[in-house]
Amino acid sequence: MVDRTDGYVTDIDYTYGYYPEFNPVRMRLALLNAGFAIPEVSTACELGFGQGLSINIHAAASGTHWYGTDFNAAHASFARQLAAASGADIDLYDDTFEAFAGRADLPPFDLIGLHGVWSWISDRNRTVIVDFIRRKLKPGGVLYVGYNTLPGRAAFAPVRHLLAEHVNRGEAGSRGIVERIDDAIAFSDRLLATKPDYARDNPAILDRFEVLKKSDRHYLAHEYFNRDWVPMHFATMGRWLEPAMVSYACSADFADHIDALKLTEAQRDLLAEIGDPVFRQTARDFILSQTFRQDYWIRDARTLSEPERTEALRRARVIATTDRPELPFKLRAALALNKAGPGMAAYDAILELLADRKTRTLGEIEQAVRHKGISLTQVAEAVTLIASCNHIAAAQDETVTARARARTDKFNAHAIQSAHVGDDIDQLASPVTGGGIHVVRSQQLFLSALRRGYREPEEWAREAARILPAGPDAADLREQACAFAADTLPTLRALQVV
Numbered sequence: 001m002v003d004r005t006d007g008y009v010t011d012i013d014y015t016y017g018y019y020p021e022f023n024p025v026r027m028r029l030a031l032l033n034a035g036f037a038i039p040e041v042s043t044a045c046e047l048g049f050g051q052g053l054s055i056n057i058h059a060a061a062s063g064t065h066w067y068g069t070d071f072n073a074a075h076a077s078f079a080r081q082l083a084a085a086s087g088a089d090i091d092l093y094d095d096t097f098e099a100f101a102g103r104a105d106l107p108p109f110d111l112i113g114l115h116g117v118w119s120w121i122s123d124r125n126r127t128v129i130v131d132f133i134r135r136k137l138k139p140g141g142v143l144y145v146g147y148n149t150l151p152g153r154a155a156f157a158p159v160r161h162l163l164a165e166h167v168n169r170g171e172a173g174s175r176g177i178v179e180r181i182d183d184a185i186a187f188s189d190r191l192l193a194t195k196p197d198y199a200r201d202n203p204a205i206l207d208r209f210e211v212l213k214k215s216d217r218h219y220l221a222h223e224y225f226n227r228d229w230v231p232m233h234f235a236t237m238g239r240w241l242e243p244a245m246v247s248y249a250c251s252a253d254f255a256d257h258i259d260a261l262k263l264t265e266a267q268r269d270l271l272a273e274i275g276d277p278v279f280r281q282t283a284r285d286f287i288l289s290q291t292f293r294q295d296y297w298i299r300d301a302r303t304l305s306e307p308e309r310t311e312a313l314r315r316a317r318v319i320a321t322t323d324r325p326e327l328p329f330k331l332r333a334a335l336a337l338n339k340a341g342p343g344m345a346a347y348d349a350i351l352e353l354l355a356d357r358k359t360r361t362l363g364e365i366e367q368a369v370r371h372k373g374i375s376l377t378q379v380a381e382a383v384t385l386i387a388s389c390n391h392i393a394a395a396q397d398e399t400v401t402a403r404a405r406a407r408t409d410k411f412n413a414h415a416i417q418s419a420h421v422g423d424d425i426d427q428l429a430s431p432v433t434g435g436g437i438h439v440v441r442s443q444q445l446f447l448s449a450l451r452r453g454y455r456e457p458e459e460w461a462r463e464a465a466r467i468l469p470a471g472p473d474a475a476d477l478r479e480q481a482c483a484f485a486a487d488t489l490p491t492l493r494a495l496q497v498v
């Protein structure tokens with residue numbers, strides 16, 4: 001008899017992560033860019049939703065009916081509080097994957113997703129999930145999976161093994177999970193200080209261990225201290241998913257769509273010789289020593305004809321999500337070095353156009369930059385690259401935005417109120433993008449002051465200072481509030497967050 005947890009930690013909560021890869025609006029842009037026909041997402045499902053920020057934001061900000069489960073009762077309870085606050089169309093369960101998969105009251109789904117789950121559960125649960133996808137994903141439906149992969153995680157496996165064995169040894173006694181994690185880290189630190197041969201042969205583990213030492217214990221408990229920790233090669237993942245009848249579509253990470261960003265010319269040429277898409281990913285992961293993959297898979301994928309793709313691209317809409325959309329210096333340097341992509345002229349023209357914070361279709365952008373000799377393909381490539389830096393996001397239809405606005409307002413009011421007591425929710429919901437926007441606690445407190453009628457940044461800073469414990473000094477907060485008023489607030493207004 002397998003117990004309910006099946007080796008997964010349940011005595012400590014996970015962190016409050018938000019993952020835009022689940023957002024159907026963003027997903028459509030990625031799939032479209034890769035040339036696939038895209039489904040209308042009316043029903044979606046998130047497995048292992050953690051604290052439930054993603055599922056709640058996506059349900060509040062869209063017309064999609066979301067379903068999800070997470071067997072950690074504290075997670076499900078937090079997620080339900082968010083759902084009650086927004087009134088979103090969402091069904092949240094605290095079932096195990098097995099019990100959830102056995103429910104008779106679930107509809108078929110256009111999108112099923114799981115992030116940070118696959119590598120940390122048992123083979124038995126992976127089999128349950130694959131069978132669930134086989135039965136519940138609609139033809140044309142999309143599967144999103146984010147998981148630890150190889151070869152990037154290979155060298156760290158013995159470190160994880162050492163930590164987990166230390167935590168689980170008999171003499172650990174009745175100490176709580178956090179204390180046992182601290183003990184395991186302290187022991188491994190001392191072991192590494194003796195300059196073991198394993199560290200000599202795999203020096204990269206030392207930096208990774210330094211990061212681990214400083215990481216949130218809630219994160220570490222779920223990342224390294226479950227019974228199962230199975231980073232998986234892409235091809236192995238493909239074999240696991242065969243019974244689910246899905247095929248690889250594209251990466252959910254926009255940066256992966258632009259080969260010139262990460263690959264040298266020689267690497268691109270070599271990969272271009274590989275016809276088999278699965279083997280191409282295998283070779284790519286080897287080149288990049290990939291540690292985590294975020295992929296979209298499709299059931300019965302349909303490739304768009306060139307005219308269909310052109311038409312769909314022209315209709316796709318985007319909006320700036322930062323005050324000054326611009327390409328980071330490192331990225332400009334990488335593009336210049338690789339002499340690839342549509343060129344700086346295209347990026348700069350598009351960034352300039354979107355800086356006015358208006359939603360535009362790619363067709364409108366094409367028209368506006370045509371006189372500079374920039375084609376629709378170049379516009380699409382530039383938009384994908386700018387989206388990879390999170391400086392722009394895909395936008396949904398205005399009718400959907402209008403219907404979602406009341407729910408996102410309620411979600412945001414709840415999040416802003418919770419900033420008075422902590423910093424768990426660092427995302428607000430935008431009915432324009434259908435997703436979350438990163439807004440830190442001090443900024444949420446400025447918004448709280450604004451909602452209570454204070455008009456001046458000085459007042460926002462004063463109100464925030466009352467709440468932030470040992471936060472920035474008064475002058476610092478005033479400066480932050482002024483910058484917020486000048487730059488961030490207009491963007492949040494354009495995104496209808498405020």
Ligand SMILES: C[S@@+](CC[C@H](N)C(=O)[O-])C[C@H]1O[C@@H](n2cnc3c(N)ncnc32)[C@H](O)[C@@H]1O
Binds near residue numbers: 016049096121
């Ligand atoms: C590492 S966390 C990731 C949470 C969330 N997806 C995120 O990325 O923030 C994995 C989640 O899966 C849930 N989980 C693990 N095994 C499960 C099972 N058998 N049934 C339901 N939920 C499970 C855990 O409670 C946990 O919240």
